[in-house]
Amino acid sequence: MSSNNKSIVTDLDYPLVKFSQSKEDWWTIRDAVRGVQIFGGIGSGKSSGSGKTLAKAFLKNGFGGLVLCGKPDERENWEKLAKEAGREDDLIIFREDSQYQFNPLDYELNRTGKGAGEIFNLSYLFMEIYKMGNRFSGGGGDGGDGERYWDNALKRCINRMIQLLKFSGEKVSIENMINLLSQAPYEEDMKDLSELSNEEIEGVGEKNFCIGCIIKASARCDNTPLEKECEFVTNYFTNEFSRVPEKTRAIVVESFLGLAEPFTSGILKKHFSKSTNLYPEATFEGKIIVLDFPVKEYLASGIYAQGIYKLLWQQAAERRNPNEDLLPVFLWVDESQLFLSDYDQIFQTTARSSRACTVFLSQNISNYYSAIGGKDPRPKIDSLLGNLGTKIFHANNDAVTNEWAARTIGNAFKNVRSINVGKNENTSAGISQQLLHLVEPREFTMLKSGGFENDLKVEGVITVAGKTWSNNLNFYRTFFDQSV
CATH class of the missing domain: 3.40.50.300 (P-loop containing nucleotide triphosphate hydrolases)
Structure with missing residues (x-):
């Protein structure tokens, strides 16, 4: 029925x-x-x-x-x-x-109700995936200030990637996030770009997904209420992240690619990265x-x-x-x-x-x-x-x-009988109250x-x-x- x-x-x-x-x-x-x-x-x-x-x-x-x-x-x-x-x-x-099919990013971006599409909700989802992977591989959690530093750095990076994709009008997907981060410019790249004309920069953007997203986002948000926020996001990639020391950058990039890797093949790619039809x-x-x-x-x-x-x-x-x-x-x-x-x-x-x-x-x-x-x-x-x-x-x-x-379950006072044997085999019995477990631990072994x-x-x-x-x-x- x-x-x-x-x-x-x-x-x-x-x-x-x-x-x-x-x-x-x-x-x-x-x-x-x-x-x-x-x-x-x-x-x-x-x-x-x-x-x-x-x-x-x-x-x-x-x-x-x-x-x-x-x-x-x-x-x-x-x-x-x-x-x-x-x-x-x-x-x-x-x-x-x-x-x-169930695409968690697509679901969270397009579901009904308040809070749908919130950047921090999406980044929280990624961080939970990251923690799942760490636990399964034996990494555990709560590794102290050092681990929290890298967690925060990864979370900030994920936030900025999602924001940039949204501002540029590109689909927020695992594949696009991988392409964006792997093609993010270095400080030397930004110096080279500064010497190019706008037309030449447009040409770079056609080949480099991250640069292309930055160009599209700036054009779409120019003279809109989102302009300041867009500048904040694009500045992360053109200025802040581009200048991050190589070792630090490599750890952030590898951390994200590590959590994204399972979604590039197998059941996660087939059932959890495309569309959604099972809510x-x-x-x-x-x-x-x-x-x-x-x-x-x-x-x-x-x-x-x-x-x-x-x-x-x-x-x-x-x-x-x-x-x-x-x-x-x-x-x-x-x-x-x-x-x-x-x-x-x-x-x-x-x-x-x-x-x-x-x-x-x-x-x-x-x-x-x-x-x-x-x-x-x-x-x-x-x-x-x-x-x-x-x-x-x-x-x-x-x-x-x-x-x-x-x-x-707790404790309770219980009557405990005792027998004392003295000299000449004289015995005496007594009862005293002691605070004991209502169910003793050994009893669970005998159920x-x-x-x-x-x-x-x-x-x-x-x-x-x-x-x-x-x-x-x-x-x-x-x-x-x-x-x-």
């Missing part, structure tokens, strides 16, 4: 999952839009247990969504889930042999877009493709009017450590009003620390996880995750992980910020059925 002919649930207090008949144990849309983090070791049943339970609830109730693929079988899983929920007609598979906003109408470019197969290209779409989907979701009766949508990211970005934390602060349900699944928190990199990744990860209101923990042997889970040996039951511990369950505790220990 398509979402177009079924009742769509928009009541925030509507229960998506009932863990028991008690209302205190119902997981609602209100809980979902505050975000979900699922942790579980390899083979713990996180995807086939709690993950499958939440995914089926979203589909059953008509949600639209975006699914990222870390593993090759992710698409097949969602095709099966959609068929079971009667949502096959709503499923859109964006993959290498599909007809779908993120389709999910707001109940479509489920599966980005079938699994990282295990496409490596860096898969991360770029899905990471870009994810970022622009998040920003599109944030533009939704919270005063309207919005269809809830979900962002589904298994192997989420592969797709983390700085924007995730920002997005989670407004996801509730956008009716967007983020679901991250990963083996352990150590994956996150490693993916973010830098000298101290913990504050960033702790901030992100703090904004994901629901935490579900499955069997895990990662001590860092289990300790973190125990601290997250049942499903499979036939456990009757297809996956055990998990769930905690939701601000929620008291029917057991009068802030966590609930339950089983998820893999067979359903």
Whole structure:
């Protein structure tokens, strides 16, 4: 059954999952839009247990969504889930042999709404691509003042390239940006140009793309409100950048060419550099877009493709009017450590009003620390996880995750019995109260992980910020059925 002919649930207090008949144990849309983090070791049943339970609830109730693929079988899983929920007609598979296109620059320049075409939004997109590449190659982030200097230099260069292309009337594209930067004049070139006539300079502009853009931009903006801004931009290439020391210039140029290189071939050139016919906003109408470019197969290209779409989907979701009766949508990211970005934390602060349900699944928190990199990744990860209101923990042997889970659930005073043996084998017993974890870290190592040996039951511990369950505790220990 398509979402177009079924009742769509928009009541925030509507229960998506009932863990028991008690209302205190119902997981609602209100809980979902505050975000979900699922942790579980390899083979713990996180995807086939709690993950499958939440995914089926979203589909059953008509949600639209975006699914990222870390593993090759992710698409097949969602095709099966959609068929079971009667949502096959709503499923859109964006993959290498599909007809779908998404040009992020074209989309951002021409989308509707305020802020469309803003230069700094486009340069932010490029910088996110740059960071994705660094993380995938093991470069991490937050490398200190030196790295920030080069990041700022690259960002300024990207800003000026986009501005110059817009002023000159040329298409803002990866290809044009590569041509512009690779042909940007040096100081010696500018001295030679100063000795030429206007007609001769026009001739140089016909052969040199950057000089040609400068000439066109100056002509188009002359005696217009954009004249001063245009002069500022052209001066960057004719004066400032042309005089940059060779080593500094080479680093900036190579940094940009490095992030642009993946878009010159393969799936990124074929599907992410031409036009756009698959808009993120389709999910707001109940479509489920599966980005079938699994990282295990496409490596860096898969991360770029899905990471870009994810970022622009998040920003599109944030533009939704919270005063309207919005269809809830979900962002589904298994192997989420592969797709983390700085924007995730920002997005989670407004996801509730956008009716967007983020679901991250990963083996352990150590994956996150490693993916973010830098000298101290913990504050960033702790901030992100703090904004994901629901935490579900499955069997895990990662001590860092289990300790973190125990601290997250919290402590309480517990009665501890003690027996003292004195001289002549005299014994005495006593009870004292000690402040201990409500769930000890070792307990997470013993949760049942499903499979036939456990009757297809996956055990998990769930905690939701601000929620008291029917057991009068802030966590609930339950089983998820893999067979359903």
